[in-house]
Amino acid sequence: MKILVLLSQVPDTTARIAFTNDNTQYDSAGVTFIVNPYDEWYALVRALELKEAAGSGSVTTITVGGADTDATIRKGLAIGADEAVRVDAQPTEALQVAEHIAAYAKDRGFDLVLAGKETIDHNGGQVGAMVAELLDLPYVPLASKLDVNGTVATVERDVPNGVEVLEVSLPVVIGAAKGMAEQRIPNMRGIMAARTKPLTVVPAAAVDNTGGTVKFELPPAKGAVKMIPVEEAGKLIELLHTEAKVI
Amino acid sequence: MSVIVFIDSRGDKIPKAAQEAVTYASQLAGGPVTVVTFGGSTLLESLGAQGAKKVIVARGVAIVDGQQLTKLVCDVATKESATTIVCVHDGTGKAVAPRVAARLKAGHVAGALGLPVDGRFKRNVFSGKAQAWMEVTSPIKVISLSPNSIPIAKGEGTVAVEEYSGDLGAARITVKEVRKAGTGIPLPEAEIVVSGGRGMKGPENWAGIEELAQLLGGATACSRPVADMHWRPHHEHVGQTGLAIRPNCYIAIGISGAIQHLAGVNQSKVIAVINTDPEAPFFKAADYGIVGDAFVVLPKLIEAAKKLNAER
Numbered sequence A: 001m002k003i004l005v006l007l008s009q010v011p012d013t014t015a016r017i018a019f020t021n022d023n024t025q026y027d028s029a030g031v032t033f034i035v036n037p038y039d040e041w042y043a044l045v046r047a048l049e050l051k052e053a054a055g056s057g058s059v060t061t062i063t064v065g066g067a068d069t070d071a072t073i074r075k076g077l078a079i080g081a082d083e084a085v086r087v088d089a090q091p092t093e094a095l096q097v098a099e100h101i102a103a104y105a106k107d108r109g110f111d112l113v114l115a116g117k118e119t120i121d122h123n124g125g126q127v128g129a130m131v132a133e134l135l136d137l138p139y140v141p142l143a144s145k146l147d148v149n150g151t152v153a154t155v156e157r158d159v160p161n162g163v164e165v166l167e168v169s170l171p172v173v174i175g176a177a178k179g180m181a182e183q184r185i186p187n188m189r190g191i192m193a194a195r196t197k198p199l200t201v202v203p204a205a206a207v208d209n210t211g212g213t214v215k216f217e218l219p220p221a222k223g224a225v226k227m228i229p230v231e232e233a234g235k236l237i238e239l240l241h242t243e244a245k246v247i
Numbered sequence B: 001m002s003v004i005v006f007i008d009s010r011g012d013k014i015p016k017a018a019q020e021a022v023t024y025a026s027q028l029a030g031g032p033v034t035v036v037t038f039g040g041s042t043l044l045e046s047l048g049a050q051g052a053k054k055v056i057v058a059r060g061v062a063i064v065d066g067q068q069l070t071k072l073v074c075d076v077a078t079k080e081s082a083t084t085i086v087c088v089h090d091g092t093g094k095a096v097a098p099r100v101a102a103r104l105k106a107g108h109v110a111g112a113l114g115l116p117v118d119g120r121f122k123r124n125v126f127s128g129k130a131q132a133w134m135e136v137t138s139p140i141k142v143i144s145l146s147p148n149s150i151p152i153a154k155g156e157g158t159v160a161v162e163e164y165s166g167d168l169g170a171a172r173i174t175v176k177e178v179r180k181a182g183t184g185i186p187l188p189e190a191e192i193v194v195s196g197g198r199g200m201k202g203p204e205n206w207a208g209i210e211e212l213a214q215l216l217g218g219a220t221a222c223s224r225p226v227a228d229m230h231w232r233p234h235h236e237h238v239g240q241t242g243l244a245i246r247p248n249c250y251i252a253i254g255i256s257g258a259i260q261h262l263a264g265v266n267q268s269k270v271i272a273v274i275n276t277d278p279e280a281p282f283f284k285a286a287d288y289g290i291v292g293d294a295f296v297v298l299p300k301l302i303e304a305a306k307k308l309n310a311e312r
């Protein structure tokens, strides 16, 4: 089974969020970058498990980004991916990223393409679905479980108040959410091996530009918290009703 | 500007998020809009209240197959010469809207928080820790609206319901089974959410959380470790790696308020926190706080909620 995993780089989950250049750019000064948790913990690990269970096949990661993403990409190799591809372009917008990825994946015969549910910085949940459309493949978002039997994938996906169990023939694109796998911590051997695994840089082709973010803003600061003594705890309900008017 | 709106209308009532999307689309258009949907709903005429003038429904499609639904939406968009396509930023919308955007080479705003200002759409980024203003420069726009972003219009209007007659091809996805975990309000739609963390000590103690949520007409949620330890189902997990929700009221009980948890709930209008530790970081993000033991506070809240319900 030939698997492609879409791997993006994001600021660490505890990173400070601030902007520069008149709030038009994320301020990355002093920020540690990581592999997007959904891509690493769920998409990549499940891809490796499926390959291991099949006893054959390959796991390739693909990232649209500049050379500054190479260290993050190596983490994917350290966890166990066989090879990595980087499309040399700064991601600006979902469709642009998806077109780069689809251009690479087209005609390479991947049986399975795994994306994360969403990036934790852009929060779009778009790229996987767009890649699927561009490759004319089915796509299942919000998948919490994935099994492959021969050429059929069984996928569980979260729906309001429950879970849907789906069947779909390969090839297919899946958006991986929590539950699909358990995080793997790379060991020393993996980290050493990652140094010599192939990381291929492909030049960016021309893609569409449909817009993007022009300005950021931080949410207004919270007012002071109103404390209620524990003996009068019931007053909270009253205040939520009469003062905050939310219940 | 010609606006159409794609909704999932399945279920025994038109979902709240779908009504919001139709309202939003008609406000964007400045007049009644065409709705495109699928499935067997018999309530489609009611969408006139939200500003629909026509509903085109693919009756034969009962499941979310992104390819069939993308074809449906794009066909209607072409027929109506739509320049803006509104969707819902939910499970169905996420399977369809980005595909429609990719097919039509349209810019896609994933999770718009309201009507545009100076042509720019606001959305959450960095897991709710910041917002971004997005501009779409392509001739066609796809706008996915975040649930709980606008009040539902309750006007009057008549609707013509038309059956879609095109060929959507065969579904490539089949649904084998649907496991319903509950019958309550789906978490993303809930206006009131009562949530428990590790401070609740064990799954056997959730009866109080459920009772309070039920009394307030809300839904229940939990922190990540609670779902990881299988005290509660995964779909209740909120935060950076779980659901991001935006209820009017979020009541957090026995949750420390780690930054990854806050990422999923900091868009709530009002936050109330109950925690034994006065230093719990959650109090900094809260509007109301009680320093106290959940097992003492919860019964008092339940009692107060019962009293409130008896009075109203």
Ligand SMILES: Cc1cc2nc3c(=O)[nH]c(=O)nc-3n(C[C@H](O)[C@H](O)[C@H](O)COP(=O)(O)OP(=O)(O)OC[C@H]3O[C@@H](n4cnc5c(N)ncnc54)[C@H](O)[C@@H]3O)c2cc1C
Binding pocket: A013, A037, B196, B197, B198, B199, B200, B222, B223, B224, B225, B226, B237, B238, B239, B240, B241, B242, B253, B254, B255, B256, B257, B258, B259, B260, B261, B264, B274, B275, B276, B277, B280, B292, B293, B294, B295
């Ligand atoms: C990459 C990453 C992603 C993550 N994503 C998420 C996410 O999406 N969602 C999420 O929730 N977490 C997430 N986490 C985990 C997060 O960092 C915290 O560990 C987690 O939120 C803590 O859960 P908790 O508050 O329930 O438990 P704890 O941190 O153990 O807090 C329990 C709280 O309960 C209080 N308490 C104890 N007893 C009582 C009592 N009797 N009555 C009242 N209060 C009591 C304690 O004072 C304490 O504050 C993530 C972590 C990482 C690294």
Ligand SMILES: Nc1ncnc2c1ncn2[C@@H]1O[C@H](COP(=O)(O)O)[C@@H](O)[C@H]1O
Binding pocket: A005, A006, A007, A008, A009, A036, A038, A039, A062, A063, A064, A065, A091, A094, A097, A114, A115, A116, A117, A118, A119, A122, A123, A124, A125, A126, A127, A128
């Ligand atoms: N720059 C990128 N390079 C590779 N994959 C990406 C990139 N951006 C997003 N993805 C993939 O698409 C998923 C959804 O991203 P998004 O649409 O940005 O929320 C992510 O979880 C990744 O798997």
